[in-house]
Amino acid sequence: DIQMTQSPSSLTASIGDRVTITCRASQTINTFLNWYLQKPGKAPELLIYSASSLQNGVPSRFSGSGSGTDFTLTISSLQPEDFATYYCQQYYSTSVLTFGQGTKLEIK
Amino acid sequence: QLQLQESGPRLVKPSETLSLTCSVSGGSISNTNYYWGWIRQSPGKGLEWIGSIYYSGSTSYSPSLKSRVTISVDTSKNQFSLKLSSVTAADTAVYYCARHKGGYYFGSGSTRLYGLDVWGQGTTVTVSS
Numbered sequence: 001d002i003q004m005t006q007s008p009s010s011l012t013a014s015i016g017d018r019v020t021i022t023c024r025a026s027q028t029i030n031t032f033l034n035w036y037l038q039k040p041g042k043a044p045e046l047l048i049y050s051a052s053s054l055q056n057g058v059p060s061r062f063s064g065s066g067s068g069t070d071f072t073l074t075i076s077s078l079q080p081e082d083f084a085t086y087y088c089q090q091y092y093s094t095s096v097l098t099f100g101q102g103t104k105l106e107i108k
Numbered sequence: 109q110l111q112l113q114e115s116g117p118r119l120v121k122p123s124e125t126l127s128l129t130c131s132v133s134g135g136s137i138s139n140t141n142y143y144w145g146w147i148r149q150s151p152g153k154g155l156e157w158i159g160s161i162y163y164s165g166s167t168s169y170s171p172s173l174k175s176r177v178t179i180s181v182d183t184s185k186n187q188f189s190l191k192l193s194s195v196t197a198a199d200t201a202v203y204y205c206a207r208h209k210g211g212y213y214f215g216s217g218s219t220r221l222y223g224l225d226v227w228g229q230g231t232t233v234t235v236s237s
Contacts, residue, residue: 001171034223036155043204043227044155055225087155094218095168097145097157 002026002093006086006100014108017078021103023071023088032092035064035073038102039084047086048073083107110135112205112228120199120235126192130205130228137186138163143208143221146179146190148201149230156201160208160221161188168219195235202230 003026013019023033031051036044046055048064051071061076075082088100116128130144137144145160159169161179169177173192181188192199206224213219 032220036224038155043206043230044224045227046209046223046225049209049223049225055223089155089157089223091221091223094214094220096171097160097221099155099157102154 001096002029002090002098004088004090004098004100006088006103008103009101010104010106012106012108013078015078015080019075019078019105021073021086021105023066023073023100025069025071025090025092028068029090029092031067032090033064033066033071034089034091035062036087036089037082037084038087044087078105080107110207110226112207112226114203114205114228114231116231116233118231118233120195120233121237122196122235123194126190126195126199126233126235128190128203128205128231128233130188130190132186132188132207137181137188138183141210143211143219144181144188145206145208145221145224147204147206147224149204150198150201153201158190158192158203160219162211162213162219166213166217166219168217168221197235200233200235202232204228204230 033051035048038044052064086103111133113131146158176193178191205228207226209225210222
């Protein structure tokens with residue numbers, strides 16, 4: 001099974017900061033990687049698909065990059081609504097999906 | 109606008125079978141572009157994919173749950189369902205249904221499932237006697 005490891009597990013930042021979250025796969029996954037945001041008590045929302053493509057309606061301050069085993073999610077200028085938990089998810093494995101453990105982004 | 113809604117018992121006894129249904133509105137579950145999935149989240153934990161289905165009935169399951177999971181589809185009702193047998197307290201979680209924005213079928217039951225772009229609100233299921 002492909003394991004997904006996110007770092008850091010938690011992060012404290014301020015409004016306007018630039019933030020980067022990293023996701024590492026246990027084996028190459030090409031660019032078959034998605035990023036989600038989850039606010040407390042709510043369902044996750046798809047932010048980025050195929051490692052770097054912005055889902056419809058997602059603000060352009062979000063961006064994704066990477067290929068192979070190492071990926072990053074960057075928020076260029078944090079807004080109050082961005083404080084949430086972020087998950088990466090691989091779909092390289094056919095018929096099996098796995099998520100990272102999550103990165104909780106908290107306000108400083 | 110597509111909407112998904114989970115329904116089913118909120119309390120299940122240990123060793124029994126958890127049963128949930130996802131009702132799809134604002135679009136057809138028979139749309140050939142999409143797959144449909146179940147994901148859960150244990151209290152204070154991360155996301156765990158359970159399995160997914162195509163309108164034709166073709167399924168993919170998490171290896172760790174495969175022996176206990178059955179996902180089915182009812183195109184006449186625009187619904188798909190989850191059954192998880194022999195539940196324990198470890199199966200207590202928020203259960204979400206969601207739509208995959210696409211998929212690619214390689215044949216021989218092998219499918220690449222794309223991102224989950226529309227989600228239900230989730231339903232909390234507690235396993236307790």
